Amino acid sequence: MKQDKIDVLLNELKTSGASAWEITDRSETGWEFYLIGSMLDQHRVRDVNHVRLKVYSEGSEGKMGSAEGELSPMADRKEMAETIASLLSASRYAQNPQWTLTPPAKAPESVPTACPEVDKVSADYLNAVAHMPRDESADINSSEIFVTKVTRRILNSEGLDVTDTYPVSMAEIIVNARNQAHEIELYRMFRSGSCDATGLQARLHKAMRYGQDKLVAKPTPAVGAMDLVLSTEAALEVYRWYISHLNTAFKYRGYSDWELGVPITEEPGGDRLTLHTRVSLPNSSRNCRFDDEGAWTRDMTLMKDNVPQAFCGPRQFAQYLGISDSFIPGNYAVDGGSAGSAALLQGDYLEVVEFSSFQIDEVSGDMAGEIRLGYLHQDGQVMIVSGGSVSGNMSDFIGSIRFSRETRQYDNYLIPAVTRLKNVSVAGGPDT
């Protein structure tokens, strides 16, 4: 939103009777390309500005009300006043115990992320994707490329006013592999800051190799309980479950029973997890230096050797927990485990490299996923399998989880390259 309009909005807020307010002004220039094979399906541009307004009112008995909504960047003074009045009225019906908004603070010394222009990043993606080698056995079916330059400014009634510009990009790529009898597809979603052409092409080549294996996969046998090895992006679900349990909102709402200084499990035998927040990771799409509430992010250890060190997350819930200086992390890093990847790939196990959708419910810890491609290592033999599912609950795994010394980055997460969960339930399935 242009500064002259921001000034009008600030004046309206100051005279509205609101006890506090926050403005998030987000401008995005997005370039999008949709390809079928290497041909252009269509191309798009987004040029948008979203202004989100949160208005607070004095409540009763130590409470404060709040309500939020979006304000059109074309709003005139009258519409601004009406929107503020509407939110202020609504805020009285959503009263929570009081908390304070983010105060202004000295900017950290971290360097803002370089933000290349969208045409340059788009060209990098187009050259990387459209010119991937293709032959009779494997190729790119279709791809969607999204390149965005984001400028985000947050202001609040405490005097906070921070701005950052950073790149966000995403590529959805469908890989086909075929033999004389069948054609199969594998789905890939890449998220990052700008284009990492080398990394993207390497992962696509790997997907093509997986595709050839899927063509000859046999139905997953009903093996009962077996160790599950995750060596792809699916493993993020495991570490996100840990992260959610260290979130202030999650803790305050009673969904996490973890306590600071108390080990999350008494079971010996597994690797003990150490988890940090990071201001930035190389080429992450979350390298904005401040969070959604305008607080500067910082490097911090959330868990050390399975012992929670800090809860971190939305300021409101942090203050309810007695934490005065919290933030919403953008990037996370998990330390590597005690053994190398090769040591974790021993004995009998099922390594699943393609799921329909691998999910771990952050509240219940229930884990589930249909197997699209896996490698069943049993009695010294390797069987390529497809179909059936894995299931279990995280609470059954955290005492015996193993993860590799080597780490791998997936956008805003740095996690162990190989994760091994013990005694996961495996249901067999038909050949699809």
Next chain:
Amino acid sequence: MRAPFSNHLNEAAPRMRALIDMLGEDFEYVSILSTDSVGFAMRVSPRVKRLSRETMTTERGHVVRLYRDQCYFEYAFNEFDPDHIEAKAAEIRAAFDRQREVLKAAGIGAYETACLPDEPERLDAAFETERLPETEDLSLLAERFERLARQGMEKGRQLVDLTLSAQSTHICKLFQTKNRDLRQSYVYSEGSIAAVASDGNQVRMAYDGVSGRVGPELFGQAYEDKLDEVLKISEDLMRAERVVPGTYDIITAPDVTGLIAHEAFGHGVEMDMFVKRRALGAEYLNRRVGSPLVTMHEGANCAVDVTSYAFDDEGTPAGDVTEIDKGILKTGICDALSALRLGTKPTGNGKRENFEHKVYTRMTNTVFDSGSDRLEDMIASISHGYLLRGIDSGMEDPKHWGIQCIVSRGYEIRDGRLTGKVIAPVVMTGYVPDLLNSVSMVSPDREIFGTGGCGKGHKEWVKVADGGPYLKARANLG
């Protein structure tokens, strides 16, 4: 009353028409979809209360679609100078030229597509609603939610949180081309109760919801009716056991039936996937894919729920397609550009997440038709199996016809009777034709559910509704 049309869109309409005229000098086809949808979302639990004027579908903006050199280009924006619309036309032309330069440098040519027709048409559709979200008195709802949340926490066992949610959205859309002016206005609402229980060893969430193409009047007695039901589900989940993986006779409750419809032959016959050869369905038209008891419909007109609109985001009128007729796959659903490429007719299923997003072929209401078998007879026919209720999530696989449905819970049936034993959660997987061919009984009743969202792959979230009757089938559970 009929939902009124947006004043903002009425004011923007002549400016957008002027923009169409200006761009029409350089492009063979120009359309503009303009949106202005408002609403509210309220969440109340004993621990946290939240009120927003934003829902999943609130938005205000415009998207221009242009055609030149046998290819389409779009430009989405939400800011312009009403007195200098020619400046926006110049911006759009410049953006088009810059992208074409980058594409040319990368050596990427067009997937040639014909120009969309532009037959003259005018429509002003406004659907009935008793109340509007923008004028709803939220104080009454907030007080009621607080009271019910307290009651629920007192009545429920082992509860750590109980959240009541309501959201209502007044959708207004304007679609214009040189020869067309289509306007629609309607309100949809949805609500839910979610209870989280913990016994120190496990945490479980129970959930139920309501939806409809109606205003906030939907919230009338809905929560009082649902609260005890959710508390009962919570107790069932807390005593649930793990299923022994295997293949079982199952009965799917209407919500699970809807999930199967959605994941099996909802995504499987989205015809933009036919264009990319990403769906097996293209090769199975007029072939058997299910038992003779399986008939399935799709379309904004085949039911009245959260996504029952008058026209889609490309200006195509809402439809009602019979996808599967007595087990035979008859046709799919199609957006306008895919229809041009496939030489078929669009079915009114071209949807955007919002004005900023591309159109894809998307579902609206996806439902199995009813049959004549009583639920009691279905249960009596099973020696060992499960009655599956409640949905968590699902995943499509149109290329290989695999299916993944994560179901909230299953009630054991032994020797023709429900035993009272519960399993949770349940991962139902299988090969779609195997699952649909195994359908052996279908009940006469039918319900439709519109509280969920649907992604394409892992993005592009839109509202959908799906449902059907009870089905007896056979599936892999894990």
